[in-house]
Every structure is written in structure tokens, then in C-alpha cells.
Amino acid sequence: MNRINVKKFGFAMGLTGALLYAGCMIVMATAGQEGSIAFFNSLLHGLDTTSIIRMDVPLWEATIGIIQTFIVAWLIGALIAAFYNAQLKRR
Known part of the structure; x- marks a missing residue:
């Protein structure tokens, strides 16, 4: 299995969150x-909103x-990638 680049995945998630906010x-x-x-x-x-x-x-x-949405989504993406990569080490 391939490792996920934590920073790049975090950035992708952050950008996705920011685009949803803009939408x-x-x-x-x-x-x-x-x-x-x-x-x-x-x-x-x-x-009812x-x-x-x-x-x-x-x-x-x-x-x-x-900006806050980007930061929170970046952190979520970085955590997902880090957890994924950590799981790969165990096998």
C-alpha cells in the first residue's frame, strides 16, 4: 500500500472545505x-433553518x-492521512 502525503491530503481537504463554503x-x-x-x-x-x-x-x-473552514478541513485531512499511514506501519 502507498503512503499518503499528510500535507498534500490536508491541503486537498482544506481547499475542498473552502470551496464548499464559497458555494x-x-x-x-x-x-x-x-x-x-x-x-x-x-x-x-x-x-428547519x-x-x-x-x-x-x-x-x-x-x-x-x-479561512477557519480551510484550517479545520486541513487538520481533518492531515489527521486522516496520518492515521492511514500509521495503520500501514502495523502490518
Whole structure:
């Protein structure tokens, strides 16, 4: 079995998370509040997001959010790769 490069896999996961965050921003910007609520309600198996959808998100807050999402997803990806590689050593 091949080893996974921890940094590269972490980066791939971080970039994927950031792209999903950007996709969420695009949905909210184009669909409006009612469309966003309908979209996220269907995506989350009927969970009512009416009370948590906030449309007046400042640009600085969205920027911090996408950076935080990248960091958290990078850490998750790096951990997955590290755990995978550690499992290979045991065999």
C-alpha cells in the first residue's frame, strides 16, 4: 500500500472545505433568504433553518469563516492521512 502525503491530503481537504463554503456563499447571494432556507432545509433532511439563516453577513466575517473552514478541513485531512499511514506501519 502507498503512503499518503499528510500535507498534500490536508491541503486537498482544506481547499475542498473552502470551496464548499464559497458555494454556500453563492447560494445565499443568488437565491435570497427564502431560497436559501428552502435549499438548506432540503439539504439537511428537513431541519428547519429558518431561525439560523442570516443574510446580513459582513465581508470580514465571511472571510474569517472561509479561512477557519480551510484550517479545520486541513487538520481533518492531515489527521486522516496520518492515521492511514500509521495503520500501514502495523502490518
